[in-house]
Amino acid sequence: MDKLKTGLQHGLKNGGALLALALLVAFNLVFTESFLSLQTLNVNLTQVTTIVIVGVGMTLVIATGGIDLSVGALMAIAGTLAPLIFQALPGPLGLALGIAVPILVAAACGCFNGWLVTSFNIQPIVATLVLFIAGRGVAQVLTNGNLLAFANDGFAVLGKGKLLGVPVQVLLMLAIVLAASWMLRCTVFGRFIVATGANARAAHLSGIPAARIKVAVYALCGALAGLAGLITVSINASSDANQNGLGMELDAIAATAVGGTLLAGGRANIFGTLVGALIIQLMRYTLLAHGVPDAAAMLAKAAIIVVAVWVQKK
Template identity: 70%
Template structure:
């Protein structure tokens, strides 16, 4: 079974630069930023990055197949819109369960639709996912009439505001998703087939790998993770805004993937690298804001980091 060159044997080398950058940021903040070494600061940074990482894990798998998913932000809006509507129809614990399971099932189906269009009609992924990037948020806005939906229930709110062992529950979710996805990529036949498909779709098919099915499954998984991130956002805010939920998330996810070392051309994937990339971007923003640099300037620095990551990939 073909495996992408460099996927085995040297994967840790691709993280070295990112790890050094994160270590430098941590060291600078420990020395120069007041109150940085505290559980509160730790939790704040991780909660701000958790939904980005959850979406970016799905994006990593998609990019590993030489694809892209621009629809994730709109799918977050769809999931966030469905949750209050379902809970309004069925109250109590069953309503909470439905408000979590069915929106994720809906976004899973939307992701599968993306993969189906790509594999069935040979449409470029950026074009295929652009359909739901545009229409998905429009669907969510039509469902709500563009109005804010309030939604507060202790069982549902725990998804985004609960704590376990002093750490936010959403952070535990993020870490479990990263760990399980890393295991999927490194220890399963599906993971190897996924990477081989991204290395060469044609070669993968010639060796008997069901490349089309793998792509549909990967896009479906990306959709489901986007749905989960949308639900976490709603649970944190106790409300759903189809106009804002997930807005710009696709760009944050792609940035985390690029900084983390996953090649944007496919054939290699590292969800651990994606986690590191997201943390670097978040720590950079936190550092600049903590030292009085305006958020607008922080966005410029973020763009510079992405350019640097892409330049490093080009050098490889």
């Protein structure tokens, strides 16, 4: 009996997210009209892209025992810098800098988060709260709180382009998921991330540069948030510092938790984060498709997180 119970608990931890996703898909196949249409597939995939990209960075941070509340604000900063650079430097140089500089700035902000956590021993939730508040304020100051509309055909490829019929942003998302999963499984850096989250002091005593690992992971998380911010403004052909990335930190944490990454650190599941993000998006789509208001989707998201945390405790 105990073996059966242990087996069920293990199955829930490792396959619960996939089962939930399969049930959602099955429900929509039966009860939601046009669910199998290319338009529905495209809408769900493009809407989940930024959650997954930011969620990968969040997964790496959480694997080290941290958390990053500033990702939404970093999306706003990156999304604000891009059109400002395009306006100042039209042409290929402006396009290159308009993509590279915002991502580098977001990565530098991530380094700042990591520096606060490691140098001053500040709890990650407090350290990243600084940019959670100030970061969006910086973006709003840069734009004077106004919507920045712009047109750049090369930049539009990020959010609207397609390759062999597949949206470019979806290909970027899959590439990031595969690269991050490979890094965790096959590189020394990936093993150091997990070891740092499992026991930072023991990792340090073992010769692992735990502090530098944490700073690097926060920088990666910032860079991925910056890329997500660029994708968002590329889709809209405008930058809104008030809305870009708003609430993204919660979606990313939820996707990570639902996907099976331990919130206490020491374990990471990148593909689980992808599945968790798909569950969150598909839940939202399902409720809206059946006339349930978005507020209910927020309640459903909260319930999913509670269940995910409960399963982890078992």
